[in-house]
Amino acid sequence: GAVVSQHPSWVICKSGTSVKIECRSLDFQATTMFWYRQFPKQSLMLMATSNEGSKATYEQGVEKDKFLINHASLTLSTLTVTSAHPEDSSFYICSASLGLASETQYFGPGTRLLVL
Amino acid sequence: GQNIDQPTEMTATEGAIVQINCTYQTSGFNGLFWYQQHAGEAPTFLSYNVLDGLEEKGRFSSFLSRSKGYSYLLLKELQMKDSASYLCAVMETGGFKTIFGAGTRLFVKA
Numbered sequence: 001g002a003v004v005s006q007h008p009s010w011v012i013c014k015s016g017t018s019v020k021i022e023c024r025s026l027d028f029q030a031t032t033m034f035w036y037r038q039f040p041k042q043s044l045m046l047m048a049t050s051n052e053g054s055k056a057t058y059e060q061g062v063e064k065d066k067f068l069i070n071h072a073s074l075t076l077s078t079l080t081v082t083s084a085h086p087e088d089s090s091f092y093i094c095s096a097s098l099g100l101a102s103e104t105q106y107f108g109p110g111t112r113l114l115v116l
Numbered sequence: 117g118q119n120i121d122q123p124t125e126m127t128a129t130e131g132a133i134v135q136i137n138c139t140y141q142t143s144g145f146n147g148l149f150w151y152q153q154h155a156g157e158a159p160t161f162l163s164y165n166v167l168d169g170l171e172e173k174g175r176f177s178s179f180l181s182r183s184k185g186y187s188y189l190l191l192k193e194l195q196m197k198d199s200a201s202y203l204c205a206v207m208e209t210g211g212f213k214t215i216f217g218a219g220t221r222l223f224v225k226a
Contacts, residue, residue, distance in 0.1 A: 043203060
């Protein structure tokens with residue numbers, strides 16, 4: 001099946017720093033990638049939808065200047081959390097889709113971010 | 117508006133059958149997914165329904181009624197490893213955006 005990787009798997013940083021998370025589709029070209037955030041014991045909350053070569057579409061309430069998304073190629077999307085604060089600590093998960101109507105999303109293993 | 121409801125928690129016994137229900141109200145419908153998520157891990161795909169009826173895949177089955185905005189996931193011959201959260205998710209039309217329910221935490225006891 002399709003494989004999606006994320007790097008890093010976990011990161012601890014100081015408040016005020018920026019953190020970049022990479023999401024790669026390893027064996028397929030992903031037309032669309034999605035970024036989710038998940039707090040403990042809660043479900044996945046979609047942050048943004050990213051299409052290769054175009055600007056990401058952000059969900060209501062998600063600050064696009066704080067969560068920078070770049071979809072540089074059909075196999076790579078990056079999420080940068082700028083000026084991270086403790087409330088940004090969460091589990092960030094990306095997923096990739098082939099863009100077909102019946103296609104499921106393939107999830108990356110997630111990145112656990114802890115901001116001190 | 118968009119709303120996906122599923123029970124918060126369920127408990128069942130090893131070897132038994134459990135049904136996890138999901139009701140949804142979304143602005144568009146392009147299919148319903150069920151995912152399994154173990155604590156601290158990413159979700160894994162279980163099933164996809166776009167037409168009414170029952171889809172069976174091994175110990176897991178998923179049912180959909182579009183007119184009722186209702187789905188269920190049926191797990192048979194429960195095993196301890198089935199203890200996890202089960203997420204109901206609806207794909208909207210146009211853009212493949214998927215809305216997730218809060219998930220049902222299933223505890224399987226011996």
